Amino acid sequence: MRKILFFLIVTVFFFEWSMSQSNTKPFTVVLDAGHGGKDPGNMGNGYKEKNIALNIVLEIGKRLENIPGVKVIYTRKTDVFVELKDRANIANKAKADLFVSVHCNSHKSQAEGTETFVLGVAQNKENFEVAKAENSVIFLEDDYQTHYEGFDPNAPETVIGLTLLQEEYTDQSILLADMIQDNFANQYKRVDRGVKQANLLVIRRTFMPSVLVEVGFLTNTGEGRYLDSPSGQADMSNAVYQAIVKYKSVLYEDQSDFSFAINNNSQSEDSSTTKTKSSSEIYSQNIKDKTIIFKIQLFASSKKIVLNRKNFEGLSPVNTEKIGKVNRYLYQETYDYSEALAFLKEAQRAGYKDAFIASYEKNKQIPLTEALKKIEK
Ligand SMILES: [Zn+2]
Structure with a gap:
């Protein structure tokens, strides 16, 4: 009884x-490893951004996949070239809840540290340099003038008026970006360059909270070595993984x-x-x-x-x-x-x-x- x-x-x-x-749909995260295939990304100190970004993304994904109710989609899982607009389309088609793009930075100086970008018009010159570098991949795509509505990666002024799509997600994007930067700085003592806004093509086209993470500078001697090492990649993937889990629990509870x-x-x-x-x-x-x-x-x-x-x-x-x-x-x-x-x-x-x-x-x-x-x- x-x-x-x-x-x-x-x-x-x-x-x-x-x-x-009301909604039993899984929490869907799209993980985007920057560059790939014919586009190696930056090659600071001879390290390859495309490989490092992919290793980090695969590790984040492997761990997220173990959480019940979480679905992971990759824009690439191997060394292939994927156009920026296709990366965003993958996320839009999946009606993803989050889009996270992983990259490595480069600079002619010994600049060091991590920074996380959300889409925005309020970009300064320095942020524009990052946007320019990350957006320049469209020159490798066929017919980019048609696909990107005459967007010129070299001209800061093309930015204005183009960000409406992402505007309603800015707040949540900043939330995740803050959590990622906090983990980099507090858990792994990385130099914190902060949360920034720039006009990044890949996140401009997504219809969901989206961030682009620069895990550090390959051009910096020490940081480049760290990011190319398995332990550096494990640290960075753990920091991003933990932030996504926290974001999910704060916004959706598990x-x-x-x-x-x-x-x-x-x-x-x-x-x-x-x-x-x-x-x-x-x-x-x-x-x-x-x-x-x-x-x-x-x-x-x-x-x-x-x-x-x-x-x-x-x-x-x-x-x-x-x-x-x-x-x-x-x-x-x-x-x-x-x-x-x-x-x-x-x-x-x-x-x-x-x-x-x-x-x-x-x-x-x-x-x-x-x-x-x-x-x-
Ligand atoms: Zn990149």
């Missing part, structure tokens, strides 16, 4: 949870292992040692203990938004929580999971399609799977 009851509760939880997941947790629970229930409670008992126990709080995350952004009804599609109360440079905007709070599901539906109806239930124990966020396990006890 207990077992059946428990099974029923689990089924109800799972059903409610499934219903709350609920993909929820059915796993439930299955494991049912198994441990076979030993008949754990006591079982009805669904309403579970709720009321947590409401009494006030151990777990549920809030609805509407979205996360690097922007500071005034907390009034008008800015949140009429939803109130909304609070904010800052994690690093990211502001999370949270609607309501409750000890009652069924109420949380109702709030989530309200948020989704108000237009926040990516909203999700965030759970907290003693003011610390914990995965929803863990929270539900805890209130079942």
